[in-house]
Amino acid sequence: xxxxxxxxxxxxxxxxxxxxxxxxxxxxxxxxxxxxxxxxxxxxxxxxxxxxxxxxxxxxxxxxxxxxxxxxxxxxxxxxxxxxxxxxxxxxxxxxxxxxxxxxxxxxxxxxxxxxxxxxxxxxxxxxxxxxxxxxxxxxxxxxxxxxxxxxxxxxxxxxxxxxxxxxxxxxxxxxxxxxxxxxxxxxxxxxxxxxxxxxxxxxxxxxxxxxxxxxxxxxxxxxxxxxxxxxxxxxxxxxxxxxxxxxxxxxxxxxxxxxxxxxxxxxxxxxxxxxxxxxxxxxxxxxxxxxxxxxxxxxxxxxxxxxxxxxxxxxxxxxxxxxxxxxxxxxxxxxxxxxxxxxxxxxxxxxxxxxxxxxxxxxxxxxxxxxxxxxxxxxxxxxxxxxxxxxxxxxxxxxxxxxxxxxxxxxxxxxxxxxxxxxxxxxxxxxxxxxxxxxxxxxxxxxxxxxxxxxxxxxxxxxxxxxxxxxxxxxxxxxxxxxxxxxxxxxxxxxxxxxxxxxxxxxxxxxxxxxxxxxxxxxxxxxxxxxxxxxxxxxxxxxxxxxxxxxxxxxxxxxxxxxxxxxxxxxxx
Numbered sequence: 001x002x003x004x005x006x007x008x009x010x011x012x013x014x015x016x017x018x019x020x021x022x023x024x025x026x027x028x029x030x031x032x033x034x035x036x037x038x039x040x041x042x043x044x045x046x047x048x049x050x051x052x053x054x055x056x057x058x059x060x061x062x063x064x065x066x067x068x069x070x071x072x073x074x075x076x077x078x079x080x081x082x083x084x085x086x087x088x089x090x091x092x093x094x095x096x097x098x099x100x101x102x103x104x105x106x107x108x109x110x111x112x113x114x115x116x117x118x119x120x121x122x123x124x125x126x127x128x129x130x131x132x133x134x135x136x137x138x139x140x141x142x143x144x145x146x147x148x149x150x151x152x153x154x155x156x157x158x159x160x161x162x163x164x165x166x167x168x169x170x171x172x173x174x175x176x177x178x179x180x181x182x183x184x185x186x187x188x189x190x191x192x193x194x195x196x197x198x199x200x201x202x203x204x205x206x207x208x209x210x211x212x213x214x215x216x217x218x219x220x221x222x223x224x225x226x227x228x229x230x231x232x233x234x235x236x237x238x239x240x241x242x243x244x245x246x247x248x249x250x251x252x253x254x255x256x257x258x259x260x261x262x263x264x265x266x267x268x269x270x271x272x273x274x275x276x277x278x279x280x281x282x283x284x285x286x287x288x289x290x291x292x293x294x295x296x297x298x299x300x301x302x303x304x305x306x307x308x309x310x311x312x313x314x315x316x317x318x319x320x321x322x323x324x325x326x327x328x329x330x331x332x333x334x335x336x337x338x339x340x341x342x343x344x345x346x347x348x349x350x351x352x353x354x355x356x357x358x359x360x361x362x363x364x365x366x367x368x369x370x371x372x373x374x375x376x377x378x379x380x381x382x383x384x385x386x387x388x389x390x391x392x393x394x395x396x397x398x399x400x401x402x403x404x405x406x407x408x409x410x411x412x413x414x415x416x417x418x419x420x421x422x423x424x425x426x427x428x429x430x431x432x433x434x435x436x437x438x439x440x441x442x443x444x445x446x447x448x449x450x451x452x453x454x455x456x457x458x459x460x461x462x463x464x465x466x467x468x469x470x471x472x473x474x475x476x477x478x479x480x481x482x483x484x485x486x487x488x489x490x491x492x493x494x495x496x497x498x499x500x501x502x503x504x505x506x507x508x509x510x511x512x513x514x515x516x517x518x519x520x521x522x523x524x525x526x527x528x529x530x531x532x533x534x535x536x537x538x539x540x541x542x543x544x545x546x547x548x549x550x551x552x553x554x555x556x557x558x559x560x561x562x563x564x565x566x567x568x569x570x571x572x573x574x
Contacts (some may be wrong), residue, residue: 194227
């Protein structure tokens with residue numbers, strides 16, 4: 001107790017720790033820190049490190065570096081407890097900040113606490129007596145570190161999951177037994193509506209033609225979700241629809257769509273992908289203001305990497321479809337939607353994803369869609385006038401095990417690839433323009449482990465060679481995933497061993513995610529950022545020439561990029 005007595009003699013108040021407390025603090029700090037550090041290494045090797053919804057290289061590097069610093073702090077603390085404990089305080093807080101890449105800030109504090117506690121214990125054992133000033137200084141320092149860490153963790157979480165652009169001021173939907181409803185699978189004579197109606201015994205859909213003629217359609221029920229197949233519709237006609245729940249019309253929910261014309265027709269398709277879960281961004285108001293005939297979504301309709309059960313898919317669709325801005329858009333515009341990784345099974349998900357089966361089950365139940373081509377994937381096709389759309393499932397048949405230069409490595413799977421080739425051949429003789437919708441970037445250098453077509457370069461080359469060898473003209477590709485607006489005029493899209501597989505490409509994202517650039521180059525430019533969407537404007541007056549305009553916009557409606565081309569019905573795109 002010499003230090004304490006000396007401190008008191010000099011008028012200082014000392015906090016005295018007994019020998020027993022000191023030894024216990026030291027033993028606890030050493031054993032706990034080593035055990036937890038070892039556990040974290042095992043988890044990192046087996047489960048993986050936390051990462052944001054868009055995995056970036058620096059995330060892994062920062063976490064590995066932080067774990068290395070933690071080990072250094074532990075080793076240093078065995079000899080210099082004050083220095084080692086201080087290193088643990090700072091590095092454990094950094095670990096908590098990085099954990100917020102994937103978890104809520106309060107949850108991310110748990111891994112920080114795992115090393116923060118032994119760090120404090122090392123400091124306690126550092127010296128058995130401390131002046132009150134020293135104790136208060138350490139407490140204030142610890143508080144400042146935790147406060148700064150909490151602020152940084154919230155900023156980190158917002159970066160990964162927060163809004164990427166201003167949010168809409170539209171009010172929440174009014175109370176109704178109809179939680180949500182949306183339309184899709186529109187043709188020149190049919191459509192599908194899917195709705196979630198709670199505690200209903202019987203639900204019918206009432207469709208009102210633009211001339212006032214009404215028709216009623218019974219619903220097909222699956223739990224609280226009802227689907228309605230609307231048939232015998234008039235071409236090129238606007239319909240409004242409401243639901244009649246147990247004999248009472250739910251007038252607070254009104255939807256509308258416009259059937260396609262037969263033969264030649266001009267139309268506009270809005271394109272956008274990649275939105276945070278429950279987004280109500282103003283970008284949806286901008287899309288609605290553009291008055292498109294369809295909203296095409298090439299994947300990542302919502303980001304829900306946490307999903308493990310069918311019920312969680314239900315919650316994700318509920319949160320998305322009741323978002324004010326999205327609900328307003330989807331009430332006015334029918335959709336054509338294909339999934340990507342974050343609305344299917346997590347970042348870079350493939351055929352091995354544990355959610356593969358339930359993702360398909362949820363898609364079939366909740367999404368109005370065109371007939372699916374086979375039982376394993378959700379690829380589908382449809383036509384608008386003289387334009388054919390082929391939507392690819394780039395996830396559920398993907399087999400990534402082979403090397404990037406191995407022909408066995410597949411993104412589409414053999415069945416879907418055969419379907420695509422057959423569709424392309426059939427479209428060549430019937431449709432002047434065919435739009436291939438892929439949820440991941442097409443233009444990219446071959447790269448091992450890449451999530452885009454560059455990671456499946458042999459399959460891409462085989463598909464490009466098929467296009468070239470069959471002299472398939474009049475192609476346009478639409479892509480999602482990368483958070484950018486980009487257009488290529490065909491200069492960089494040919495990956496065949498010969499010439500003849502070039503086509504324009506529109507890359508449209510992100511609806512509400514931080515900006516990023518993947519692949520390229522793109523001849524007309526790249527605009528990374530959130531709150532963006534694309535438009536495909538087709539002008540077809542029935543002549544041999546079909547005009548196509550591609551454009552990209554931000555949430556204010558400002559045009560970022562534009563490219564136009566002409567399709568000759570006798571020859572193809574030019």
